[in-house]
Amino acid sequence: MDQDGLFVSVLLFLLAAVVLVPLGKRVGIGPILSYLAAGVLLGPGGIAIVSEPTAVLHFAEFGVVLMLFIMGLQLSPGKLWELRSAILGLGSAQVVVSWLAISALAMQFGVALAPAVVIGAALSLSSTAFSVQLMTEQRLLATPVGRDAFGVLLMQDLAVIPMLLLTTYLAPDMADESKQAVPWYWTLLALGGFVIVGRYVLPKVLFLVASSGVREVVTALSLLLVMGSASLMAWLGLSAGMGAFLAGVMLANSSYRHQLETDIEPFKGLLLGLFFMAVGMTMDLSLILTEPLMLLGVLFSMLLIKALVLLVVGKFRKHSWRAAMTLGIVLAEGGEFAFVLLSQAQLSGLMSKSLAQALVLVIGLSMVLTPFLLKLLRAEKRKSEDTSRPADAIKVSSDCEVVIAGFGRMGQITGRILAANGIPFVALDKDAEHVDVVRQFGGEVYFGDAKRLDMLLSAGLDKARVMLIAVDSVEDSLQIVGQVQAHFPQVTIIARARDRNHAYRLMALGVTEIFRETLGSALSASEQVLHMLGMTQLQATERVKIFAEHDKAQVNASVQHRDDLKALIRISNRGRSELASLMQQDHDKGL
Incomplete structure (x- = not known):
């Protein structure tokens, strides 16, 4: 292969990778299959750019x-x-x-x-x-x-x-x-x-x-x-x-x-x-x-x-x-x-070419x-759960004040805090295997889908004051919000958001109490980092508080532009300047 031919081949290899791998990911095909497809396209069975693979x-x-x-x-x-x-x-x-x-x-x-x-x-x-x-x-x-x-x-x-x-x-x-x-x-x-x-x-x-x-x-x-x-x-x-x-x-x-x-x-x-x-x-x-x-x-x-x-x-x-x-x-x-x-x-x-191929x-x-x-197996699992295992019968306390939808990491922590303070609650989770595991460790949770109105009624949401939505699925959380707002408008909704985009969608539905799942731990970790770098505890706490308030204001300002990328970039750039100014003002105060 001459130098020009080698250069063209390398160029085509890179082009095939850059085009087919991202395209394959968008349609649910892994990188390995995308590379194989690129090889088929470039090889003797395709456009024959490479005749000696x-x-x-x-x-x-x-x-x-x-x-x-x-x-x-x-x-x-x-x-x-x-x-x-x-x-x-x-x-x-x-x-x-x-x-x-x-x-x-x-x-x-x-x-x-x-x-x-x-x-x-x-x-x-x-x-x-x-x-x-x-x-x-x-x-x-x-x-x-x-x-x-x-x-x-x-x-x-x-x-x-x-x-x-x-x-x-x-x-x-x-x-x-x-x-x-x-x-x-x-x-x-x-x-x-x-x-x-x-x-x-x-x-x-x-x-x-x-x-x-x-x-x-x-x-x-x-x-x-x-x-x-x-x-x-x-x-x-x-x-x-x-x-x-x-x-x-x-x-x-x-x-x-x-x-x-x-x-x-x-x-x-x-x-x-x-x-x-x-x-x-x-x-x-x-x-x-x-x-x-x-x-x-x-x-x-x-x-x-x-x-x-x-x-x-x-x-x-x-x-x-x-x-x-x-x-x-x-x-x-x-x-x-x-x-x-x-x-x-x-x-x-050791092996013929035809057999290896x-x-x-x-x-x-x-x-x-x-x-x-x-x-197919996991779909069959969900189907069998829906048909062979009915939702649990729920024993609701007359003074139950909280219903938790989704009893994963966030739901369990909230449940433990409520239990430690003597506050009765009902927890729902639609993953039967997870429910069984949590029960082995003494957790109080019922098998049931919180998207269903009958399950929310069985959980006593009509008498509760607060609904914590901590499910993992973004679409499920949005559907649950819709059910609660339509049938239980008196209930305060507190929702977990997986990321900022999820938060935008919840805010668009009118939910105001939203907690992004990694934000709290990130703020706590950042406060400790600042303290370890020489700031006093008061200074570190104040700087993190400024950031948290500014970030919340940024989210509120961005929600109406959530589908406009240029507007979001403009707000983000302006926000960085404002945050730097706020931090400098705090520094000038001597904090």
Whole structure:
């Protein structure tokens, strides 16, 4: 490829990423699928800008090396110990059982032992980036299922290293001893030296370079560490990614860990995006038309095996059937490291190009299908809750003064304060599992949807004085406000707002008592920061009070312009000047 052709190709890669990734996010498609789509568009199956995607794939694999380095940086011994049961128990069982089952199934269809082992390894893995994003969107990451899923993903990430090694040694070229880099005893010696240097020498080198104060040199050292460790492992005949991973683990407890991660992250993101594009270029979409039954058979076999394995091990972790099914679906898709294993197997002659392309396409389709399966399960959950579990019968005290809608963090704190002061209240929450958990800890909460008029009547809102709306959903809170204003106008509404835009919408409905969920804690933290910087407690309190009053006035002034971006920017700029003036006046007073 000449220099002009290379420049045009890089330009098109960047253009495809800039256009397709944000577009994919707007329609609910993750970055990985967007990069794959960009690769399909640019590759031989699309407009054919790149005719040799394997050359791009070779270069872009450095992005995977960088990802393994950052992964190693994040695996401190303390984190591994905290998730030890999920990693060693749940994660190991998932990887081993899925690997064996998929490999055995591949052999039943005539695949030879060595490629069947690689297929089992590749398809047993899930996508860390994809799964974490999906769990975050569905608010599962902080739940017990989410923590177990993260532990499984961590085990899969650790398993990638031996899988890469195994793929290397199963390759036909490894049978020729003349092509092996060094004898095995030199490999062990070099690994031992690598660990010692990483543990005792690298931190001192990092200190010397960082003390120079030249940021570019620190970035250069970060890249040198990754490239040097990867090159050493390649010289030893091992995986380059293993070297980068070990280098990251050696520096996981270093005080320079965050600096290294910050320096490497931009390179990793771009090269990893290029890697997924290169994988997309190798995807043969014509197989969907020529071999649809084969693709669907492999796809659903992989999803079913992994989901069933995780369902069983999830039950051993004492999850409910539905929670175990959620765990299975979240991790059923294929992963990015499967692309690495399959490309390595293809390039080393262990697997045919057509088979590797079919499996890559299966993994891409599994990423498309998984979110829909999870949404279907969660929709079925809501439906079953609505039909099989009726709302709780509520025993309302005759002197009940407060009704709380949403008994999460904010609702529970308010409830505890009311209870401590002997003030009776009724709390409603529409999440049945959450209600059951809160009751285990002695919380007084009833299962029911506060959007329904009959539930509000059952909760005694017609006799109450105050309604606290603390539900998590913005739309739900607005609907509840409408019900209360229409049928209980005498009740004072106090509402939680997730952000300023939510506050604007509540104010437009006439709600005046609004509390943004992070504002109070942010003000308290800011007051402490000012105090620690040398202000007296009185000065810090007064400055924060000025800011709070000014911020409230800004919100009131902005609400009528909430849909006019230019007006909001103008008000914000004017507000900053006014705030600086108010702070200066306070300073001049001697406070």
